[in-house]
Amino acid sequence: MAKTEKYSVVGQRVQRVEGFDKVTGESKFIADIQLPGTLIGRVLRSPYPHARIHRIDTSKAAKLSGVRAVVTAEDTIKRPWGAFFADQYILSVGKTRYVGEEVAAVAAIDPDIAEEAIDLIEVDWEPLPGVFDAEEAMKDGAPLVHEDKPNNIAMQMDLERGNIAQAFAESDVIVEDTFTSMPQWHCSIETIGSVAEYSTSGKYTIYMNTQTLFNARYRIATALGVPESNVRIIQSAVGGGFGGKSCDDNNALVAAVLAKKAGKPVKLINSREEEFLAGCRPRVFMKINVRLGFKKNGRIRAKHIKVIADNGAYSAKAPAITGVAAMRHDTCYKYTDVKTEALLVYTNKIPTGAFRGFGNPSAEWAVEQAIDLGAHELGIDPIEIARINAAETGYVSPHGNRVTSCELKQCLDMAERMIEWKAKRAAKRPNTGLGLACTVHVSGKRHFGDYDGSSATIKINEDGKALILSGEGECGQGVHTAMCQIAAEELGVAIEDVEISRADTDLTTFCLGAFASRLTYVSGNAVKNAATNVKEQLFEQAAEMLEANPQDLMSRDGKIFVQGAEGKSLTVSDVARARLFRHNGAPIVGSGSFDADSVLPDSTRFGNESGAYNYGVQAAEVHVDPDTGQVKILNFVIASDCGTVIYPLGAEGQVEGGLAQGIGYALTEGLQIDEGKPINPNFSDYRIPSMRDMPPLQHAFADSYEPTGPFGAKGLGELNMDPTAAVINNAIFEAVGVRVKTLPITPEKILRALKEKPREK
Amino acid sequence: MKRSLILNVNGEEHEVEIEPNRLLLQVLRDTLGLTGTKEGCSIGVCGACSVIIDGRLVSSCLTLAAGCAGKKIETIEGLAKDGKLHPLQQAFIEYGGFQCGICTPGQIMAAKALLDENPKPSEEEVKEWMSGNLCRCTGYYKILDSVMAVVNGKTDPNYTFRKRETTAKIQSLDVYKPVAKTS
Numbered sequence: 001m002a003k004t005e006k007y008s009v010v011g012q013r014v015q016r017v018e019g020f021d022k023v024t025g026e027s028k029f030i031a032d033i034q035l036p037g038t039l040i041g042r043v044l045r046s047p048y049p050h051a052r053i054h055r056i057d058t059s060k061a062a063k064l065s066g067v068r069a070v071v072t073a074e075d076t077i078k079r080p081w082g083a084f085f086a087d088q089y090i091l092s093v094g095k096t097r098y099v100g101e102e103v104a105a106v107a108a109i110d111p112d113i114a115e116e117a118i119d120l121i122e123v124d125w126e127p128l129p130g131v132f133d134a135e136e137a138m139k140d141g142a143p144l145v146h147e148d149k150p151n152n153i154a155m156q157m158d159l160e161r162g163n164i165a166q167a168f169a170e171s172d173v174i175v176e177d178t179f180t181s182m183p184q185w186h187c188s189i190e191t192i193g194s195v196a197e198y199s200t201s202g203k204y205t206i207y208m209n210t211q212t213l214f215n216a217r218y219r220i221a222t223a224l225g226v227p228e229s230n231v232r233i234i235q236s237a238v239g240g241g242f243g244g245k246s247c248d249d250n251n252a253l254v255a256a257v258l259a260k261k262a263g264k265p266v267k268l269i270n271s272r273e274e275e276f277l278a279g280c281r282p283r284v285f286m287k288i289n290v291r292l293g294f295k296k297n298g299r300i301r302a303k304h305i306k307v308i309a310d311n312g313a314y315s316a317k318a319p320a321i322t323g324v325a326a327m328r329h330d331t332c333y334k335y336t337d338v339k340t341e342a343l344l345v346y347t348n349k350i351p352t353g354a355f356r357g358f359g360n361p362s363a364e365w366a367v368e369q370a371i372d373l374g375a376h377e378l379g380i381d382p383i384e385i386a387r388i389n390a391a392e393t394g395y396v397s398p399h400g401n402r403v404t405s406c407e408l409k410q411c412l413d414m415a416e417r418m419i420e421w422k423a424k425r426a427a428k429r430p431n432t433g434l435g436l437a438c439t440v441h442v443s444g445k446r447h448f449g450d451y452d453g454s455s456a457t458i459k460i461n462e463d464g465k466a467l468i469l470s471g472e473g474e475c476g477q478g479v480h481t482a483m484c485q486i487a488a489e490e491l492g493v494a495i496e497d498v499e500i501s502r503a504d505t506d507l508t509t510f511c512l513g514a515f516a517s518r519l520t521y522v523s524g525n526a527v528k529n530a531a532t533n534v535k536e537q538l539f540e541q542a543a544e545m546l547e548a549n550p551q552d553l554m555s556r557d558g559k560i561f562v563q564g565a566e567g568k569s570l571t572v573s574d575v576a577r578a579r580l581f582r583h584n585g586a587p588i589v590g591s592g593s594f595d596a597d598s599v600l601p602d603s604t605r606f607g608n609e610s611g612a613y614n615y616g617v618q619a620a621e622v623h624v625d626p627d628t629g630q631v632k633i634l635n636f637v638i639a640s641d642c643g644t645v646i647y648p649l650g651a652e653g654q655v656e657g658g659l660a661q662g663i664g665y666a667l668t669e670g671l672q673i674d675e676g677k678p679i680n681p682n683f684s685d686y687r688i689p690s691m692r693d694m695p696p697l698q699h700a701f702a703d704s705y706e707p708t709g710p711f712g713a714k715g716l717g718e719l720n721m722d723p724t725a726a727v728i729n730n731a732i733f734e735a736v737g738v739r740v741k742t743l744p745i746t747p748e749k750i751l752r753a754l755k756e757k758p759r760e761k
Numbered sequence: 762m763k764r765s766l767i768l769n770v771n772g773e774e775h776e777v778e779i780e781p782n783r784l785l786l787q788v789l790r791d792t793l794g795l796t797g798t799k800e801g802c803s804i805g806v807c808g809a810c811s812v813i814i815d816g817r818l819v820s821s822c823l824t825l826a827a828g829c830a831g832k833k834i835e836t837i838e839g840l841a842k843d844g845k846l847h848p849l850q851q852a853f854i855e856y857g858g859f860q861c862g863i864c865t866p867g868q869i870m871a872a873k874a875l876l877d878e879n880p881k882p883s884e885e886e887v888k889e890w891m892s893g894n895l896c897r898c899t900g901y902y903k904i905l906d907s908v909m910a911v912v913n914g915k916t917d918p919n920y921t922f923r924k925r926e927t928t929a930k931i932q933s934l935d936v937y938k939p940v941a942k943t944s
Contacts, residue, residue: 015854020924022862023850025797025837029863032796187897189801189809190863239799239863240897272802476861476898496923649857649903656900657860683802683895690892691901 008556009488010646010711014495017481018237027237030193030209031269038195039068039107041258041268042114044121045278046096046103049348049676050130050143053092053123056104061120066113069262070121072104076257081223083215083248085154087146088314088351090223090253095128097145097313098350099677100277102250107258107266130348130676134287134310137345145313145346154311155319155344157326159604161398162337167302171293174302175373179290179366180742181725182670183310184283184661185276186355187688188476190239192279193269196255200263204231204256209238209245211473212513213503215448216247223253228505235503241475241514242661243354244280248316251279276671276681281316281353283665284309284344286325288366292373298380298388303335305367307342309352316353318344320447323605324359329367331397331613332408332440333389338398348676354515356658360441360722361665365743368437368726372733382730383421386438387412391615400599400606403613405714407702408438411617411639418637418698419619431626432634433734436619437723442610443706443715444518446598452518452611453595454526455509458487458534460588462580464558464573466491466534468500469507472523473514477717478650482520483527485646486710490531491538492555493572509591517715520646521612522596524710529592537588541579542570597708612706612714616640618659618723620695622731626754629747631667631732633695638720641702644712655699655720662724664689670744766830770795771839777826785829786810786821789836797837797866801895808894811867811874812836818874818893837866840873846922848911849873855920858907860898868894872908884909 021027058070073091080086092103104121108114131137131145137152145152168174195207204224210216213233221228238245255268270279286309293302309322326342371389375382390408397403415436416422424434446452457469468487474480484498491498501508511523539550542560546553546568554563561569576588596611621635638655645651668687672679680686705712725743733739738753740746763778770793777792789795789812798821801809805820812821813835840847849869852858859865868891875882875890882890887908896904910916 015923016857016859017923018862019854019859020846020922022859022865023846023853023869024841025866027862028796029799031790031800188861188863189799189807189895189897190861238861240861242897272804476863478860650860653857653860653899653903656902657898658900660900661897682804683806684804688895688897689901690895691905692888692892694901697900697902 007489007711009485009495011644011648013648014481014485016478016649017484017500029190029239030195030207030236033195033207033236035195035197035265038265038267039109039262040111040114041105041107041255041266042118043102043254044104044118046092046099046101048096048125048127049099050097050128052095052126052128053103054126055124057122058104061106061117064113064117064120066109067106067117068109068264069107069258070104070117071257071261075261077225079223079225081219082315083317084319085315090250090257098348100274100350102254102278105254105258107262132347132349132673132676134308134345134347137347138343145348149346152346153343154315154346155322157323157340157342157605160339164302164304164337164339167337168293171301172296173294173374173377174291175370175377176289176291177370177373178287178741179369180287181285181362181365182743183285183352184355184665184669185671185686186240186242186244186280188240188242188244191270191272191275192245192249192251194252194255195265195267196252196259197265198256198260202230205234206231206252206256207234207236208252209236210247211238211241211475212246212515213471213473213505214510215513216252217505219247220253220256224256233505238475241473242356243358243515245475246354246513246515248281248353249279272683273681276678276686278350281351282671283355284311284318284321284352284359284362286362288325288362290366290370292370294374294378296378298378298385300333300335300389302337304339309342309344310349311344311346312349312351313346314351316351318352321354321359325363327399327605328360329363329440330399331401331403332391332438334391334395335398349673356661356718357721358516358718360718361725364437364439364723365725368723369729369739372730382436383412383416386436390438400608401610401613402608404708405612405643405704405706406615407641407704408615410702411615411641414639414700414702415617415619415637418700419621419635421619424621431735432621432623433731434619434621435727435729435731435734436617437726437730439616439618439719439723441614441715441719441722442516443521443612443614444596444610445516446596446600446609448512450600451595452522452598453593454511454523455591455593456523456526456530457509457589457591458530460534460572460576462573462577464497464571464576466493466498468498468527470500470523470527471503471505471508471511472519473503475514477514477654478647479519479523481650482524482647486524486527487531489711490528491535493558497558517614517717517719520716521709521714522594524646524713525594526592528710529594530590531592533590533592534588537590538572538575542575545570545575545578611708614642614715614719616719618720618727620727620731622728622735624732624736624750626736629750631728631745631750633728636695636697638697638699639702640699640716640719641704642716643704643706643709643714645701646711646713651701651716654716656697658718658720659697659724660689660694662721663693665743666725666728667744764827766827768826768829768834769832770834771836779826781827783826784822785812785824785826788826789821795836795838799863799866801864808871809864809867811870811894813870813874816877818871837870840869848916851920852907852910852916854922855916856907856910857903858899864894864896868896868904876911881912
């Protein structure tokens with residue numbers, strides 16, 4: 001049970017620690033960082049989805065006055081790199097594989113000259129036939145995106161737990177359908193950018209707006225062919241991440257190569273069009289076939305899922321994402337027998353990658369609709385089907401995921417109450433319907449080697465304030481505030497007396513960064529451990545000063561005293577100064593680490609991917625206009641189980657922001673690609689939700705406590721992006737009896753489905 | 762060919778020498794160092810570059826700087842006076858009206874333009890007006906709450922901000938004095 005009353009900082013409605021800088025415009029985002037002598041970088045991108053490069057002539061560009069460097073693959077070591085498969089180069093080597101791929105780049109004294117120089121680079125292209133559809137790409141004889149990948153298959157998985165044939169044989173009702181998801185772009189209002197400099201001694205210093213600094217350093221060092229210590233990544237303020245700024249793209253690498261050749265700092269910021277073409281790696285688009293077997297009483301007996309995922313031209317994190325789509329949802333309900341088959345296929349399109357949800361939104365779009373199909377087939381209320389099958393604390397999924405806290409059933413009760421599920425279903429109005437879906441997500445993911453941990457350092461300044469040094473990825477979500485709260489709570493000081501640095505790979509210890517909803521849980525634990533360590537040092541010193549035993553001391557409101565003798569107390573500043581200003585003095589500085597108690601999945605993908613699992617339920621009431629196909633969301637409710645809520649303003653913001661992206665994914669977003677060429681790479685044709693698109697919303701957090709979390713907390717960031725599209729489509733089905741099976745659910749598709757409906761009968 | 766002109770930004774006059782094709786966004790950021798105004802989409806859709814010119818809300822990414830001579834330009838940098846935040850700035854902190862903060866200057870300028878003209882808009886009017894400012898983080902609920910808090914006078918008059926203390930509690934020299942035992 002989350003008893004936040006017993007905490008003085010955790011769970012309190014504190015303000016964002018960097019709030020002042022945000023509302024005054026003083027936060028320094030990547031475009032705001034200006035080093036003396038900085039040159040402007042521009043990139044020549046492939047206009048073809050697939051083409052051989054016979055020759056690149058940069059001589060005219062290099063001669064243009066004001067140009068300081070022109071680079072091609074010849075200026076790199078041509079070593080391929082990538083998060084899981086090394087399959088992409090900094091600049092095209094021999095051929096290009098998608099429209100927008102980086103071919104050459106220039107650095108010049110101003111943007112106009114840089115752009116003119118780009119136009120002066122001459123490339124001798126030989127366009128090649130491309131593949132633009134995953135199923136076409138697997139056919140024999142299809143053009144190969146990578147010559148060493150037969151049938152364009154990047155990854156294949158096929159696994160079975162239990163006995164799937166028997167489980168289907170024992171099922172009373174079997175439903176099956178195929179659902180297609182769409183690529184979705186992060187659309188952070190700040191695009192990816194970097195400012196790189198290179199010193200003659202051999203060190204690269206790169207300011208980046210990345211959400212994963214140490215992963216970025218590792219990949220950049222690999223691609224540049226230098227040791228990690230030769231690369232320093234300093235994080236600017238980050239204007240939205242959502243997985244898109246996790247260094248799977250070439251922006252920082254191109255800037256680094258330019259900076260080395262020019263001998264000057266180079267600023268390279270993606271334009272909005274470049275961001276769509278080749279910046280953040282959009283959500284992997286998938287075609288998912290789901291077959292579910294149910295017993296008459298509503299219990300799911302068997303699940304068979306087949307995923308065909310479009311990888312695009314390079315892999316980034318798509319292999320792990322495809323695995324999540326195929327398996328993660330098996331932690332949501334109590335499954336016994338499951339079979340999962342997945343194929344990840346190269347095409348000549350933008351490389352796909354990590355976006356909030358990491359495969360889960362595509363999977364939940366399909367599986368949560370299949371559950372709804374089952375409910376209708378069985379004639380059981382969908383909310384009861386969810387209740388009958390919902391995971392509980394202690395559940396172990398068929399793939400080994402161990403659930404140490406789960407309030408999914410409580411979330412179902414909350415959602416049911418908030419949307420008045422029973423009453424509204426009983427009084428069904430024409431063209432209006434209710435839909436719901438359950439969701440599960442992780443709090444960290446063990447897949448970068450056998451480590452899913454974090455570390456932090458806390459030092460006490462002479463004035464008694466604590467400074468957290470963390471290399472984790474504050475990317476706008478507000479985790480720094482949660483970390484300050486955790487440290488303040490543990491140290492027994494006010495939130496105002498804790499500050500936190502931005503991440504810098506030279507100054508902060510190794511951290512994996514922001515992904516997999518891991519930070520509050522994983523880095524929160526590391527910060528808590530660091531604070532415990534600092535507190536021990538403070539108490540040791542204070543005990544000497546108070547002539548007491550360290551075990552008898554406690555701290556509250558910034559004062560340290562013997563329990564029961566609060567009248568005689570020391571301030572943190574008194575203690576820190578006394579420890580420092582004396583013979584053999586030392587500053588008070590403590591460190592803490594944490595690695596989740598999860599298990600790296602084995603060769604059969606059996607393991608326990610995360611230290612904790614978060615759950616939730618969303619429900620919607622929609623109205624569909626049968627004449628126009630327009631969907632209006634009348635009400636939306638969300639119940640989330642993220643354990644203890646550490647930072648309420650931030651947690652609420654995660655829920656609300658996740659919903660907005662989920663609504664965009666469901667109804668309006670989808671990059672249109674024609675023969676490999678994106679045709680709507682801008683904010684007027686690729687429409688993300690605005691304020692007037694948001695429905696009335698009620699949301700609440702379950703009373704929950706995760707035993708392995710800091711003060712009982714677990715992850716939350718991605719949870720409420722995951723199920724939204726299925727929720728809306730389940731409600732549309734309830735309203736008008738048709739189901740659009742490809743995202744986004746546009747009015748045109750609904751109208752078409754309504755027209756076809758009578759013929760089906 | 763560069764030309765010289767005077768831009769009045771936040772009540773201060775700046776003489777700038779610029780090419781006639783320079784956008785106000787570029788001149789504010791690159792020439793005047795006022796980087797609080799942000800570039801988001803470059804085509805006037807997202808509102809991150811919103812500024813107020815002679816009382817009207819405009820996208821500075823679509824506005825030629827040369828056309829702004831003699832006009833009053835307001836940017837986010839002009840809102841806080843003597844370290845005291847504008848009520849909208851306070852409300853955005855108090856009600857959590859931002860996450861990453863990149864769109865926040867534009868959101869606040871847009872809201873200011875509305876409230877300067879109509880201090881008591883309805884919630885529907887605020888939603889309609891603010892729909893020209895995209896945000897990818899918040900889902901807009903807390904932005905709406907922040908603006909409505911100002912409209913309805915719901916900001917806390919005693920709200921204290923997380924801002925550094927400007928006067929040290931401890932005199933700097935005292936730091937080095939040994940701490941006496943308290944017993």
